[in-house]
Amino acid sequence: MCFFSGYGVSYRTPSFTDLYYVGPTNIGNDQLKPxxxxxxxxxxxxxxxxxxxxxxxxxxxxDNLIEWTRPDKSTPWQPQNFNEVKFNGIEASLFYRVNPSNWLVQVREFSFSYIFIKLI
Structure with a gap:
């Protein structure tokens, strides 16, 4: 058995679409923060x-999560910053590697994964 851990930071600047796009159902928001x-x-x-x-x-x-939202169906989608969003979860995976065969089509691995995410 192998145990591991990791820590990282990420930074996402708003895209051109997030900031300036104007279309029939979406509008940009030039006030977005990274x-x-x-x-x-x-x-x-x-x-x-x-x-x-x-x-x-x-x-x-x-912090400052960028998400496209709209208050009702008649308003265009527009990206907004959400001040603080925290979530956690569990990911479980099972893999089985199949021994190679002489068949023309081969299955090499079966896998099953499940992810549970909860906003906190």
Missing amino acids: EEAQNFEVGAKWAKSGFRVELVYFLRNT
Whole structure:
């Protein structure tokens, strides 16, 4: 079994579309601030006989999250900053590597993943 953790920071400047686009259902917002986030994860991996299992817990704290919103159906979509958005979650994955065969079409790996995310 292998344990791991990670920490990172990200920075997203608003795109040209976020700032200035004007279309039939969307309008830009030239008052947007850059989005900043801190990410943390901790997890474990286990592998044996072609099987691999991963379980990860993650936490993300975001300031000035950029998201396209609209107050009602008659108003165009427009990007807005959200002051502080925090969410966490769990990611679980199961992989199985298949032994190669002599068939023309080969399946090399089966995988199943599940992610649960919760705003906090």
